[in-house]
Amino acid sequence: MRSVTINVNGQRKTVNVDPMTPVLWVLRAYLGLTGTKYGCGKAICGSCTIHLNGTPIRACVTPVSACMGGEITTIEGLSENCDHPVQKAWIEAQVPQCGYCQSGQIMSAVSLLRNNANPSREEIKSYMSGNLCRCAAYMRIIKAVEIAAKES
Numbered sequence: 001m002r003s004v005t006i007n008v009n010g011q012r013k014t015v016n017v018d019p020m021t022p023v024l025w026v027l028r029a030y031l032g033l034t035g036t037k038y039g040c041g042k043a044i045c046g047s048c049t050i051h052l053n054g055t056p057i058r059a060c061v062t063p064v065s066a067c068m069g070g071e072i073t074t075i076e077g078l079s080e081n082c083d084h085p086v087q088k089a090w091i092e093a094q095v096p097q098c099g100y101c102q103s104g105q106i107m108s109a110v111s112l113l114r115n116n117a118n119p120s121r122e123e124i125k126s127y128m129s130g131n132l133c134r135c136a137a138y139m140r141i142i143k144a145v146e147i148a149a150k151e152s
Helices: 023-030 085-092 102-115 121-128 138-151
Strands: 002-008 011-017 049-052 055-058 071-073
Touching (some): 002 023, 055 102, 085 102, 102 121, 102 138, 121 138
Parallel strands (some): 002 071
Antiparallel strands (some): 049 055, 049 071
16 A cells, blocks of 8 residues: 555545556545446446546556546546536437446547547447447437537
């Protein structure tokens, strides 16, 4: 164990953990940021997607030491009032069913639209293919990304 300082959602946070602890567990267990979900633990499902310096990463396999000196953004840090264009589009398109994958889906969609403001349907499908949805709400996810692209 050692003292590790990370920047999360614009705030510096210090925790005493093994530097190899996955950042997912630091966020959830030490900082109480439970919006980022544990899905597979192998970087396959995308439920744990967060941003590190604006780039989506899988928090379940990324050691907290890899995040030191960078800026982490979680679903809680995306907006204060759930008024980010992607979050609003998610509501408009009625995407969530069980909701478990939604924070990872939203974080990936935000990254896509940051890099491609007007993606085609095929580009959306390709980019979002790394995020799995147990409920198979893929058509609504695509629709939400299309709505958010128009609003951004």
